[in-house]
Amino acid sequence: MNTKVLPRKKKEFSKKKKMAGNSEDPNLEGSDDSAEEEQQMMLGEPSIGVGVEQIPPLEIPEMSLDPEAIEIDLTHRRVEKIEGLESLRCVEALCLRQNQIKKLENIGTLTTLTEVDVYDNDITKIENLENLVNLEILDLSYNKIRKIENMETLTNVKKLFLVQNKIPHIEKVTHFQQMTMLELGSNRIRKLQNLDALCNLDSLFVGKNKISKIENLDKLTKLRVLSIQSNRITKLEGLDALKNLEELYISHNGIQTIENLDNNLELTTLDLAGNRISRLQHIVHLIKLEEFWFNDNNLENWRDLDQLNKATSLATVYFERNPIAKDPRYRSKVKMALPKVMQIDATYCQQV
Known part of the structure; x- marks a missing residue:
């Protein structure tokens, strides 16, 4: 009270x-x-x-549902159980974010649904979704789910969000052949596996897990974005087949050497911040780079910046908290080495 x-x-x-x-x-x-x-x-x-x-505590008024509604938003309404939705005949989007729901239930009749969002609840199991065959977007992030399961009939899902759960394995996803985005950040995953069938995958997010090796990605030839930040990666490898990769986020790992990016010529964003790298090397061929994030490493040699000279579209670089950043003329030297850069760390060049 x-x-x-x-x-x-x-x-x-x-x-x-x-x-x-x-x-x-x-x-x-x-x-x-x-x-x-x-x-x-x-x-x-x-x-x-x-x-x-x-x-007195705030009373949330009851909401009467329009049977013809296309979108239903019940965000943060202290919902403890999914019920009373059977009258919805045309609903396509159902949002139940930030409630107290413990079980997925009573939505099997809503076969017109294309989007379901139950972000931030208390759900422990994926279940009772088999009838939602038209589903394209499913967000089960910030729950207590321990296993990917019971979604074999959801073959039309294009985006699946399972952020911040308790999932230890990537499994039972081979039927998601239409999927373009898979978000598995902040779980307990130790290995990249069982992804071969996701032939249309465009973006894969597996940051903040316990992955120690980049592997088993060769079949994901359409992959454009890979985020594997805050894991246990010590070697840059396993990316040879990803020729369409445009954005690679691999910060806050234990990488010591830049290598094995020979085939990733389409890279526009490369995030290597927060590793243990002391030299810029083997990236001179990445001429399409627009963003290069290299803060919190061990770079000492100013001449290494020549590796970025051929990236004529390079607009932003981050080198703060490297040994070179202790130089009193740090910003002016970066600008001299990379004259086309418009932002150094968090400061635009006209402010330098």
Whole structure:
């Protein structure tokens, strides 16, 4: 129960009050109740009594659902159970974000659904979705799911979000041949596997897991974005077949050497921040680079910046918290080495 304490004068403690506090007469100023109230005030605890207004909890009004509605948004409405949706005949998008739902249920009749969002609930199992054959977008992020399962009939899903769950394995995804985006960040995955059938995958996000090796990606020839940040990668490898890769995010790992990017000529963004790399090398051929993030590494040699000279579209570079950044002329030297760059770290060049 929320409480609002009204303004009141600060009470002064005196020997008289302390002595009166030992009296059994409740009418005395220093009675036990008063002493207890004063103690609560000293401890910063709200007291409920004279001068205190109790504010009732916010009541969320009931929502009447239009049977013809195309979109239903029940975000943050303290929903504990999915129910009462059977009347929806045309609904295509159902949003149940930030509620207290523990189970996926009672939506099997909503076969017109193309998008379901139950982000940030208390769901522990993927179930009861087999009838939603038209589903294209499914967001089950920020729940307590431990296994990818029970989605074999959802062959039309294009985007699947399972961020921040408790999933240890990539499994039972071979039927997602239409999928273009798979988001598995912040789970407990240790190995990249069982992805061969995802031939149309455009973007794969597996950051903040426990992956120690880049592998088993050869069949993902349409992959354009790969994010594998904050894992346990120590070697840059396994990317040879990804000739269409445009964005590679592999920051905050344990990589020591830039290598094995010979076939990734389409790269426009390369994020190698937060690794243990001391030299810029083997990237002179990446002439389409627009963004190069290399902060928090061990770069000491200014001449290594020549590796980026042929990237004529390079607009942004990050080198902060490298040894070269300690140079008093750090920004001017970066600009001299890469004259077409428009942003150095978080500062635009016209502000340098």
